[in-house]
Amino acid sequence: MRDTAAGDGAISPARGGASIRVRGLSKTYGRPPRAVHALGPIDFDVAAGEFVSLIGPSGCGKSTTMLLVAGLEPMTAGRVEIDGRPLTRPLSDVGIVFQDHLLLEFRTALGNVMLQQQIRGLDRDRQRARAAELFARLGLVGAEDRYPWQLSGGMRQRVSIARALVHDPSMLLMDEPFGALDAITRTQIRHDLELLWLDTRKTVLFITHSIDEAIGLSDRVLVMSPAPGRIVEEIRIDLPRPRPAHLGDYPEFARYARRIYEIFESLGIYRFR
Amino acid sequence: MATSRLSTDPAGAPAGISAMAGRSGRAAVSALQTAVAVVFALGIWEALVRVYGVPIWLLPKPTDFLARLYTDAALIAYHAATTSWTILLGFLLGVLVAVPLALAIVSFGALERGLYPVVVFLNIMPKTVVGPIFVVWFGIGPLVSVFLVFLMCFFPVMVDAMSGFRAVDRRLFFITRSMGATPWQEFRYLRLPAAMGPIYAGMKIGIVKAIEGVIIAEFIASEAGLGYLIMRASGFMDLTLLFAALVATALVALLFNAVLTASERLLVPWARHLQD
Numbered sequence: 094m095r096d097t098a099a100g101d102g103a104i105s106p107a108r109g110g111a112s113i114r115v116r117g118l119s120k121t122y123g124r125p126p127r128a129v130h131a132l133g134p135i136d137f138d139v140a141a142g143e144f145v146s147l148i149g150p151s152g153c154g155k156s157t158t159m160l161l162v163a164g165l166e167p168m169t170a171g172r173v174e175i176d177g178r179p180l181t182r183p184l185s186d187v188g189i190v191f192q193d194h195l196l197l198e199f200r201t202a203l204g205n206v207m208l209q210q211q212i213r214g215l216d217r218d219r220q221r222a223r224a225a226e227l228f229a230r231l232g233l234v235g236a237e238d239r240y241p242w243q244l245s246g247g248m249r250q251r252v253s254i255a256r257a258l259v260h261d262p263s264m265l266l267m268d269e270p271f272g273a274l275d276a277i278t279r280t281q282i283r284h285d286l287e288l289l290w291l292d293t294r295k296t297v298l299f300i301t302h303s304i305d306e307a308i309g310l311s312d313r314v315l316v317m318s319p320a321p322g323r324i325v326e327e328i329r330i331d332l333p334r335p336r337p338a339h340l341g342d343y344p345e346f347a348r349y350a351r352r353i354y355e356i357f358e359s360l361g362i363y364r365f366r
Numbered sequence: 367m368a369t370s371r372l373s374t375d376p377a378g379a380p381a382g383i384s385a386m387a388g389r390s391g392r393a394a395v396s397a398l399q400t401a402v403a404v405v406f407a408l409g410i411w412e413a414l415v416r417v418y419g420v421p422i423w424l425l426p427k428p429t430d431f432l433a434r435l436y437t438d439a440a441l442i443a444y445h446a447a448t449t450s451w452t453i454l455l456g457f458l459l460g461v462l463v464a465v466p467l468a469l470a471i472v473s474f475g476a477l478e479r480g481l482y483p484v485v486v487f488l489n490i491m492p493k494t495v496v497g498p499i500f501v502v503w504f505g506i507g508p509l510v511s512v513f514l515v516f517l518m519c520f521f522p523v524m525v526d527a528m529s530g531f532r533a534v535d536r537r538l539f540f541i542t543r544s545m546g547a548t549p550w551q552e553f554r555y556l557r558l559p560a561a562m563g564p565i566y567a568g569m570k571i572g573i574v575k576a577i578e579g580v581i582i583a584e585f586i587a588s589e590a591g592l593g594y595l596i597m598r599a600s601g602f603m604d605l606t607l608l609f610a611a612l613v614a615t616a617l618v619a620l621l622f623n624a625v626l627t628a629s630e631r632l633l634v635p636w637a638r639h640l641q642d
Contacts, residue, residue: 165540185546195538199559199636208555212545240636 110296111176111186111263113139113162118171119321120157130321132157134171137315137324141176141263142294146307147324148353149317150362155300156268158322162298163187163266175264184264185213188257192269194249196241202252203228203237209260220259227255230289247278254286258293265290268300280338283309287335308349309336316356326356423603431609438610441595446614448590449580452508453622456515457569457576464520465565468527469557489521494582501587511583511591518579519572526568530561563637566630573626577619592618 119133132154139145147155160166162173164183173180196205203224210220228234231251241249250270257265271279287310290297301307307314308330316326332343340346357363408428414420415427422430435442467485471477493514500510534556542552584593592615599608630637 160540163540163544165543183543183546185544187544189541189544191537191541193535193537195535195541197538197556197559199562199634208542209545212542212547212551212555 110142110294112141113137113264113296113298114172114174114177115158115162116172116174118158118161118173119169120154120161120166121169132161132320132322135317135322135324137327139296139298141296144290144297144299144310144312146299146301146311146314147317148301148304148307148314149322150319150357151302153317153319154322155302155317159189159266159268159298159300163189186262187264187266188260188262190250190253190257190265190267190270192272194241194246194253196249196253196256198241201238201240202233202244202248205241205252206256206259209256213260215260223261224255224259227258231255231285245278247274247282250274250282251285254289258289258295262295264296264298266298269302270299271306272302279303279306284335284338286310291334304350304353305340307353308332308346309340314349314353316353318360319362325360326352328352423605426606426609430606431613434606434610435613438607442592442610442614445590445592445595445611446618448508449584449592449615450618450621452511452580452583452591453515453573453576453618456512456580457519457573457622459512460516460519460572460576461523461565461569463516464524464568465527465561468524468561469531469553472528472531485521485524488517493517493579497583497586500583506587506589508588508590510587511580511593514579514583515576518575519569522571522575523565523568526564526571527561530564531557533564534560562634566626566634566637569626570623573622574619577615577622581615 115135115137117134117136119135120131122129122131135158137145147158149155157166161168162180162184164173164180175184175186196202197208200208206224206227207217207220209215210217228237231254233248233251233255236244236248236252241252244252250273254270257267271282274282283306290310297310299307299310311330314328314330315324316328317323318325328349330349332345336343354363358365412427412429415425467481471482496517497510497514500513504510504513538556539552542556547555580591581593581596584591585597588594592611595611596608596615599605599611
């Protein structure tokens with residue numbers, strides 16, 4: 094069913110992204126005497142096909158938010174709706190990328206990507222064709238038969254992006270996907286992701302603590318406070334796409350960045366004198 | 367600049383091939399070195415026994431027992447085959463019990479708390495003392511040997527399989543769950559392949575223990591096998607046969623090791639970098 098929706102297997106899908114609606118979402122770990130209130134309550138929406146970043150200091154509950162939206166952690170309170178339907182079990186129409194590539198060390202690059210096809214029971218030839226196209230788009234040609242330990246950090250993360258997209262999900266959840274990469278690799282892979290997103294228009298929820306990444310990629314940036322995280326500000330980023338490597342080219346970039354720094358300072362995350 | 371490009375580029379592909387040839391060449395050289403060393407050591411042995419006229423019932427010459435290996439080939443092969451079968455059965459039984467048990471212990475906390483200490487206690491106990499008990503239970507015969515081999519190789523396989531099953535990053539299950547994986551698929555695609563490397567490491571220790579176990583078992587309770595042959599040769603003070611049986615035991619051990627290594631290369635190709 095999903096395969097027919099994907100049409101001829103091209104990267105550009107016929108289907109749009111899914112919408113996300115989050116209301117009163119909160120998470121507490123542990124039981125009352127030693128309970129840790131980690132998140133919320135938070136409310137936000139992500140429109141279909143929108144690229145939204147969650148930015149905040151370490152431990153503010155960004156990653157928890159992502160796991161809750163994916164239905165991979167039980168929520169303590171609140172509601173998550175995907176395309177208007179309440180989320181009750183792990184979301185499957187989704188691709189997930191973590192900070193560490195989390196590739197299976199016993200599978201080749203292509204084997205890791207084809208795990209989606211094997212577990213979901215999708216059409217093998219069509220998925221192979223999609224994988225080949227994604228490998229070409231992500232600069233991974235020639236890496237198909239290499240094991241993760243034979244790839245650089247940037248290549249591994251590209252493979253895990255391919256794995257998250259090969260089954261043509263309507264949503265992409267990314268938890269600091271470039272956090273472990275060097276600055277140069279990070280800038281390039283950010284650009285490649287933006288181009289891929291412009292073609293596919295999947296809904297993206299992007300977790301980051303990099304102001305550059307948030308502004309460089311997003312339609313909207315949601316700024317979170319330290320734990321228990323709440324959304325304290327919503328910033329719409331009106332910059333033309335694709336955005337350049339050197340974001341400082343735009344005077345607006347400096348304005349957006351200053352805004353986020355100011356919020357962080359007001360929250361006591363930064364203490365500059 | 368241009369000339370250096372020209373000179374290196376065409377050499378690129380053949381360089382790869384010659385590097386591979388170099389690797390197999392190096393393996394051949396090291397095999398040759400080993401052979402030379404073995405022949406040299408046997409030569410010294412032969413010379414010393416001849417020069418000092420050591421009687422054959424005390425210490426046979428290499429030519430004596432190597433010749434015996436040939437003249438009594440049928441006898442030795444029969445006992446070597448018996449021993450090999452025993453190892454194979456006990457070892458397979460050990461792996462087939464150890465791996466599922468390791469998975470169960472890792473999966474259920476109650477088993478870990480309840481069963482694991484018992485298993486550890488059984489392992490600390492010297493396995494050979496169980497031999498006489500097995501003799502009472504199963505009588506003289508192959509069953510005693512099979513069970514002793516099982517006991518010897520079971521524990522190292524189980525311990526390594528447990529660490530393999532545990533080594534999977536928790537967040538990988540997030541990814542497979544978002545793919546809608548069933549518990550069987552999680553095992554099939556995640557846990558089992560992740561544990562294969564450690565399981566092989568355990569099996570390599572296990573097979574050494576298994577060979578030790580089979581010989582001891584055949585010493586105490588058997589009517590066939592290399593351990594039995596060694597015991598009988600010792601009883602008759604037939605040291606030529608005893609040494610020939612020793613060589614046969616070493617060959618059986620080498621064979622099992624080679625089969626394990628070869629199957630690992632086939633089934634766990636990704637683990638090779640861990641060994642290099």
